[in-house]
Amino acid sequence: MNERTQRLLELDHAHVWHPFTPMKQWVNQQVPIIDRAEGEYLFDTEGNRYIDGVSSLWCNVHGHRVPEIDQAIRDQLDKVAHSTLLGLGSPPSIELAAMLAERAPGALNKVFYSDAGATAVEIAFKVAVGYWYHRGRPEKSAFIGFGGAYHGDTVGAMSVGYSDLFHRPFVSMVFRTHWAPSPDPARPPQPVVDRLKMEDADGQAKCPACGPEADCTQAVFPSQCPRLARALRDHCLDELEAMLQTHADHTAAIVIEPVMQGAAGMVCQPEGFVRGVGELARKYDVLLITDEVATGFGRTGPLFACEREVDESWHGPDIMALAKGISGGYLPLAATMFTDEVEGAFRGELRERKTFYHGHTYTGNALACAAAIASLELFDRNRVLDRVAANAAMIADHLEALKACPHVLDVRQRGIMVGIEICRDRDTREPFDFAKQVGARLCAAMRPHGLIVRPLGNVIILMPMPAMSPETLRRMLDIVVETINGWKYEHLEG
Ligand SMILES: *Cc1c(COP(=O)(O)O)cnc(C)c1O
Numbered sequence: 001m002n003e004r005t006q007r008l009l010e011l012d013h014a015h016v017w018h019p020f021t022p023m024k025q026w027v028n029q030q031v032p033i034i035d036r037a038e039g040e041y042l043f044d045t046e047g048n049r050y051i052d053g054v055s056s057l058w059c060n061v062h063g064h065r066v067p068e069i070d071q072a073i074r075d076q077l078d079k080v081a082h083s084t085l086l087g088l089g090s091p092p093s094i095e096l097a098a099m100l101a102e103r104a105p106g107a108l109n110k111v112f113y114s115d116a117g118a119t120a121v122e123i124a125f126k127v128a129v130g131y132w133y134h135r136g137r138p139e140k141s142a143f144i145g146f147g148g149a150y151h152g153d154t155v156g157a158m159s160v161g162y163s164d165l166f167h168r169p170f171v172s173m174v175f176r177t178h179w180a181p182s183p184d185p186a187r188p189p190q191p192v193v194d195r196l197k198m199e200d201a202d203g204q205a206k207c208p209a210c211g212p213e214a215d216c217t218q219a220v221f222p223s224q225c226p227r228l229a230r231a232l233r234d235h236c237l238d239e240l241e242a243m244l245q246t247h248a249d250h251t252a253a254i255v256i257e258p259v260m261q262g263a264a265g266m267v268c269q270p271e272g273f274v275r276g277v278g279e280l281a282r283k284y285d286v287l288l289i290t291d292e293v294a295t296g297f298g299r300t301g302p303l304f305a306c307e308r309e310v311d312e313s314w315h316g317p318d319i320m321a322l323a324k325g326i327s328g329g330y331l332p333l334a335a336t337m338f339t340d341e342v343e344g345a346f347r348g349e350l351r352e353r354k355t356f357y358h359g360h361t362y363t364g365n366a367l368a369c370a371a372a373i374a375s376l377e378l379f380d381r382n383r384v385l386d387r388v389a390a391n392a393a394m395i396a397d398h399l400e401a402l403k404a405c406p407h408v409l410d411v412r413q414r415g416i417m418v419g420i421e422i423c424r425d426r427d428t429r430e431p432f433d434f435a436k437q438v439g440a441r442l443c444a445a446m447r448p449h450g451l452i453v454r455p456l457g458n459v460i461i462l463m464p465m466p467a468m469s470p471e472t473l474r475r476m477l478d479i480v481v482e483t484i485n486g487w488k489y490e491h492l493e494g
Pocket of ligand 1: 293
């Protein structure tokens with residue numbers, strides 16, 4: 001280890017409190033210190049090169065040091081780095097809002113800026129409650145969230161997120177939320193299992209999803225079984241409807257990570273689920289908030305995940321939260337989008353006191369908006385969504401090889417968002433003990449081969465950047481498959 005790395009590690013251990021990090025263990029680890037980057041690669045202070053397999057935590061889109069985005073930020077820097085949106089306008093924030101409104105699904109047309117996914121979500125929640133308040137329904141102030149949901153780490157976002165591990169010390173701080181079941185193919189609820197008659201005569205599950213039914217696809221991975229998907233969708237929508245019948249009168253909004261729940265371990269929803277939730281929201285007169293902080297900007301295929309489910313029967317979300325990929329992964333920026341209907345509830349005479357008194361100091365930062373504009377232009381110029389489609393197909397193809405490993409319970413994929421769930425035994429679905437840290441160990445084993453990925457518990461998360469080249473993606477997938485299939489799982493026993 002060189003002197004600079006040594007010194008930086010000592011200072012890091014002395015002063016930096018890392019997010020989501022067990023700090024007692026951290027100080028015994030020698031993690032790479034990332035010094036610079038180039039395209040799809042990160043370089044540490046020792047000169048090692050790694051594929052950035054998590055898009056620098058799900059936000060990088062076109063790679064690092066993209067000439068067009070670098071230039072856009074430099075050009076903006078020569079004008080002004082930041083000016084406030086309180087009482088003033090700024091060209092980048094205006095141009096970006098128009099570009100987002102043009103591309104957003106359904107009737108979303110107004111943009112409120114902030115700086116992080118969590119703040120975008122808090123804004124969505126406050127506007128939802130304010131909307132009903134200004135419409136004379138102040139009792140409609142609760143939320144319906146989905147099991148396993150993650151919306152960020154501020155108090156409001158935590159309240160509609162579901163994690164015993166993350167939230168236990170803070171239960172006294174959060175507001176109460178009604179929980180609807182999320183359709184999770186790897187853990188189907190008993191009524192769904194019963195409905196599908198999963199077990200054959202000897203009480204053994206055959207196909208993990210279907211059992212010996214006629215249209216069983218014999219899917220090895222539960223998330224790939226269409227029959228299970230349909231049964232889960234119908235069950236979860238029925239449960240949601242029952243919940244709305246009881247709670248709609250005092251509920252402001254349903255909040256969903258559409259198509260793919262990210263931090264839950266990449267739990268993908270059956271086709272038509274988002275539309276079904278949207279139709280129920282409309283039927284029971286509650287707003288629908290889609291949190292596309294992770295899924296937005298091409299991750300699941302289309303620019304926004306819920307796009308494919310918008311049609312004549314569903315007009316799209318009333319509110320949508322965006323962050324992560326919005327600036328191409330360059331600068332902290334977030335946007336919450338609204339229909340004119342929702343924003344209109346906050347318009348009135350001054351004496352009516354309808355103004356939305358909310359904002360953050362760096363709201364609509366000019367450098368970040370300039371990066372975001374350049375990123376959206378690159379989506380068009382480089383046909384990034386075509387690249388996503390090709391990359392998604394390559395991922396699905398390569399990961400078929402994981403069927404050979406009896407410790408892979410499920411491979412869940414939507415577009416280029418992937419979760420590979422590891423378990424002790426695929427047939428019994430018995431998990432590895434959390435303390436064995438199997439996900440973290442597998443990811444650590446990939447690092448010497450030049451790949452950085454992160455687990456979520458026992459799920460290995462792959463999040464290649466949407467514009468990743470086929471060559472780099474192939475290399476990344478080879479490392480993942482070889483490591484998982486070649487690992488000596490016996491070492492984890494006993
Ligand atoms: C990451 C994430 C957030 C929080 O975003 P931050 O920028 O980390 O505050 C919110 N919602 C979803 C779905 C996310 O994946």
